[in-house]
Amino acid sequence: MAADAGIIAIGAGIAIGSAALATAWAQKTIGAAAVGAAAENEKMFGKGLIYMVLPETIVLFGLVIAFLLWTKM
Amino acid sequence: MFKPQEMQRTVLIGAKQELEKTIDLLHTLEVVHIIEFTPGDADDQLHFGVPTMKASGMSQNLLKIRSSVQILSFEREKQAISEKLPEKQIQQDVEHKIQELELSVLSLTETKTRIEEHFRKLDERIRQVEPFGALDIPLEDYQGYDHITVFTGCVRDLKKLMESLPKITDEYELFTSDSDEQMAALFIVKKHAEDAGKLLSTCGYTEVKLPEGTGLPKQFIEKWVAQKQELSDKLLQTTKDILEFRKRHAEFILASEEYLAIEVQKAEAPVLFGTTEHSFLIDCWIPKTEIQHVQETLEREMHGSLFIQPVDQHHEDEPPTLLKNPRPVRRFEYLLELYSIPNYRDIDPSFILSLIFPLFFGLMIGDIGYGILLILFGVLFMKAFKDSEGFTNIGWYIIIAGVFASIFGLFLFGDMFGLPFLTPHAEPGETVYSWSMLLGIHIPIPSVIHKMESLGMTQLLVISIIAGYLHLGLGLIIGVVVERKHNRKHAITKVGLLLVLTALALLIFVMADWTIGQWLKPLKDTAIAPFLWSTFIPLVKAGVSLGGLIVPYFTIILALLGIIIIGIVAGGFGLVEVLEVTSHLMSYTRLAAICVAKAAMAFAFDMIGLGLILSGNIIIGILGVILLIFMQLMVFALGALSSGIQAVRLHYVEFFMKFYKGEGLRFNPFGYKRKYTTTE
Numbered sequence: 001m002a003a004d005a006g007i008i009a010i011g012a013g014i015a016i017g018s019a020a021l022a023t024a025w026a027q028k029t030i031g032a033a034a035v036g037a038a039a040e041n042e043k044m045f046g047k048g049l050i051y052m053v054l055p056e057t058i059v060l061f062g063l064v065i066a067f068l069l070w071t072k073m
Numbered sequence: 074m075f076k077p078q079e080m081q082r083t084v085l086i087g088a089k090q091e092l093e094k095t096i097d098l099l100h101t102l103e104v105v106h107i108i109e110f111t112p113g114d115a116d117d118q119l120h121f122g123v124p125t126m127k128a129s130g131m132s133q134n135l136l137k138i139r140s141s142v143q144i145l146s147f148e149r150e151k152q153a154i155s156e157k158l159p160e161k162q163i164q165q166d167v168e169h170k171i172q173e174l175e176l177s178v179l180s181l182t183e184t185k186t187r188i189e190e191h192f193r194k195l196d197e198r199i200r201q202v203e204p205f206g207a208l209d210i211p212l213e214d215y216q217g218y219d220h221i222t223v224f225t226g227c228v229r230d231l232k233k234l235m236e237s238l239p240k241i242t243d244e245y246e247l248f249t250s251d252s253d254e255q256m257a258a259l260f261i262v263k264k265h266a267e268d269a270g271k272l273l274s275t276c277g278y279t280e281v282k283l284p285e286g287t288g289l290p291k292q293f294i295e296k297w298v299a300q301k302q303e304l305s306d307k308l309l310q311t312t313k314d315i316l317e318f319r320k321r322h323a324e325f326i327l328a329s330e331e332y333l334a335i336e337v338q339k340a341e342a343p344v345l346f347g348t349t350e351h352s353f354l355i356d357c358w359i360p361k362t363e364i365q366h367v368q369e370t371l372e373r374e375m376h377g378s379l380f381i382q383p384v385d386q387h388h389e390d391e392p393p394t395l396l397k398n399p400r401p402v403r404r405f406e407y408l409l410e411l412y413s414i415p416n417y418r419d420i421d422p423s424f425i426l427s428l429i430f431p432l433f434f435g436l437m438i439g440d441i442g443y444g445i446l447l448i449l450f451g452v453l454f455m456k457a458f459k460d461s462e463g464f465t466n467i468g469w470y471i472i473i474a475g476v477f478a479s480i481f482g483l484f485l486f487g488d489m490f491g492l493p494f495l496t497p498h499a500e501p502g503e504t505v506y507s508w509s510m511l512l513g514i515h516i517p518i519p520s521v522i523h524k525m526e527s528l529g530m531t532q533l534l535v536i537s538i539i540a541g542y543l544h545l546g547l548g549l550i551i552g553v554v555v556e557r558k559h560n561r562k563h564a565i566t567k568v569g570l571l572l573v574l575t576a577l578a579l580l581i582f583v584m585a586d587w588t589i590g591q592w593l594k595p596l597k598d599t600a601i602a603p604f605l606w607s608t609f610i611p612l613v614k615a616g617v618s619l620g621g622l623i624v625p626y627f628t629i630i631l632a633l634l635g636i637i638i639i640g641i642v643a644g645g646f647g648l649v650e651v652l653e654v655t656s657h658l659m660s661y662t663r664l665a666a667i668c669v670a671k672a673a674m675a676f677a678f679d680m681i682g683l684g685l686i687l688s689g690n691i692i693i694g695i696l697g698v699i700l701l702i703f704m705q706l707m708v709f710a711l712g713a714l715s716s717g718i719q720a721v722r723l724h725y726v727e728f729f730m731k732f733y734k735g736e737g738l739r740f741n742p743f744g745y746k747r748k749y750t751t752t753e
Contacts, residue, residue, distance in 0.1 A: 045411065046411045046412040046413060046725065047412075047413075049718075049721070049722070049725065050412075050722070050725045050726050053718065053719075053722040053725075053726065054726065056660075056663070056719075056722070057656055057659065057660045060659060060660060060662050060663055060666060061659060063662065063666050064534075064659065064662055067530065067531075067534065070527070071527060071531070
């Protein structure tokens with residue numbers, strides 16, 4: 001059972017870790033573009049912020065899966 | 074509160090000789106949003122209006138006074154002015170006074186620049202002559218020889234120079250300064266000059282150019298330093314004069330700038346109107362609540378010479394948006410406008426925003442310690458940026474969020490700075506701190522939800538999903554209300570989405586089946602208890618088993634119904650929205666995620682810090698205190714920032730997407746916010 005718990009923990013780690021990486025990757029590109037747009041036109045700030053935070057949902061999917069795995073440990 | 078002010082499109086028509094009076098009246102009324110005139114077909118009788126006669130003169134004066142304002146920069150005086158000057162008085166004085174003021178400002182600033190220039194020149198000269206001051210040779214003695222070359226400059230290795238020179242020739246003379254600068258002047262017979270130059274370059278020689286003039290350098294310097302002193306006294310006096318001038322004239326200059334700006338605004342207003350040879354036409358929006366007042370005032374003052382005609386609103390018209398909210402809610406209009414100004418036909422979500430934004434923000438912080446810190450920080454923020462409307466509003470949001478965070482911390486999570494009030498259950502051999510334990514007194518504030526335990530995390534996730542369901546559901550219902558008249562198809566799609574959303578929320582609710590039992594506990598002794606436990610709960614829970622997961626029949630029926638409705642109304646593309654609404658619901662788990670992540674970080678830091686503090690060693694203890702304060706501030710800053718941004722995001726993305734269109738036109742009444750002048 002101990003080995004199982006270890007495997008589950010690694011799985012949970014991979015779930016949230018890779019989801020976080022994906023979010024970061026997406027935000028890197030969007031963030032740079034959003035800051036550029038806001039620098040040109042201040043009214044774009046609100047829209048830029050929205051685009052910027054859109055990928056954050058990805059990491060939450062990772063979190064939920066990780067949590068579901070954790071409860072099985 | 075939920076709709077922007079209703080607007081009435083109105084057309085004002087009058088004879089041209091009444092134009093100026095009409096403009097004056099509209100300007101004082103300050104409730105008329107003028108629609109810029111755009112010429113229609115070629116044979117249209119209407120043309121752009123032209124600015125009134127006084128426009129150019131006023132503009133010139135405004136330019137003059139603005140340049141004075143620019144030069145004098147009245148930052149301090151602006152705040153001190155409390156009394157407003159009557160417009161009539163400015164009107165009388167402005168013409169002749171402006172000329173006078175402009176001349177004084179110019180002469181004062183010119184004097185100042187001249188002195189500064191002179192000062193700089195003297196400085197430069199002193200800098201040039203200073204090295205020669207140490208040598209005590211009159212300047213004329215350095216030049217005018219036929220057979221002698223003179224080197225003047227700094228020598229780094231003076232000793233080497235002195236030792237090596239006799240090897241070249243003995244026909245030379247070397248003067249050196251006693252000071253650290255190693256200034257040297259070498260007079261040497263011309264035929265040895267080349268060798269001497271080579272030697273000098275090996276001794277770290279840098280040439281210092283001989284300044285112009287005659288006499289002993291020391292005397293020059295003394296004279297110039299005295300002159301500099303004199304100049305700096307003068308400069309001080311001029312600066313004082315300018316300050317004095319600023320103080321004396323600030324009130325008038327600022328007031329006349331405002332007066333002229335208003336006059337120019339009025340004089341240039343006719344370019345917004347359509348005109349014929351003898352008449353003008355003003356097309357405008359007036360809030361419906363003000364229309365009677367406007368009509369009465371215009372009729373009374375103009376003695377009926379102005380024709381006022383309300384126009385029916387067309388579908389393609391875009392009325393400007395003027396929000397009307399009670400005072401505490403008004404601050405949240407800023408947060409809304411940061412996203413986009415509401416469309417005239419939108420529901421105004423400021424009120425909902427003012428309730429739910431701080432609620433989410435506070436839930437994510439959920440700690441009385443950080444809550445109080447947030448309130449303090451918000452107050453400081455408002456004080457520090459009291460001139461900026463945007464920042465004071467943000468300060469206000471932080472304060473309200475702090476109140477919510479404190480309430481959640483006290484009644485739901487029972488913790489302060491990440492540490493629970495009551496000692497939680499711990500494994501044998503594990504040290505777990507709590508406020509009760511640290512202070513040695515029993516603090517009876519229980520943690521209803523333990524963030525750090527598996528059960529608490531699950532409860533928080535379910536709370537997040539429920540919050541998301543209610544929030545999104547509200548958004549969809551508003552969407553249905555808004556769309557029902559304009560676009561029936563969209564409205565019905567939203568009803569379908571609401572069914573799917575309910576199915577999803579129900580599924581998650583049943584999955585976390587213990588929560589229902591626990592949350593319904595307070596109803597156990599009521600009359601409906603038998604119905605709940607024997608009929609309602611089993612009915613909700615009954616379903617098919619899918620790989621160990623029980624999917625209730627209710628969920629399946631609701632989801633299918635929703636999908637069928639969307640499929641029929643919006644086709645395959647509408648089904649994408651089903652996926653979207655699912656991911657939006659999941660998105661609310663960030664409430665739980667940030668709440669727990671922040672608490673876990675704070676708790677871990679507490680354990681490290683308290684471990685050091687209670688170690689028994691004084692030095693380690695002091696280090697522990699410093700470390701703990703630093704780490705707690707970091708958790709606070711990170712937590713507050715991410716909670717704030719996430720709470721904004723849940724509104725901007727998940728909530729607003731369900732109904733909000735934005736991109737409205739701000740209601741901008743013709744008029745001026747007077748600060749320094751008054752018409753009375």
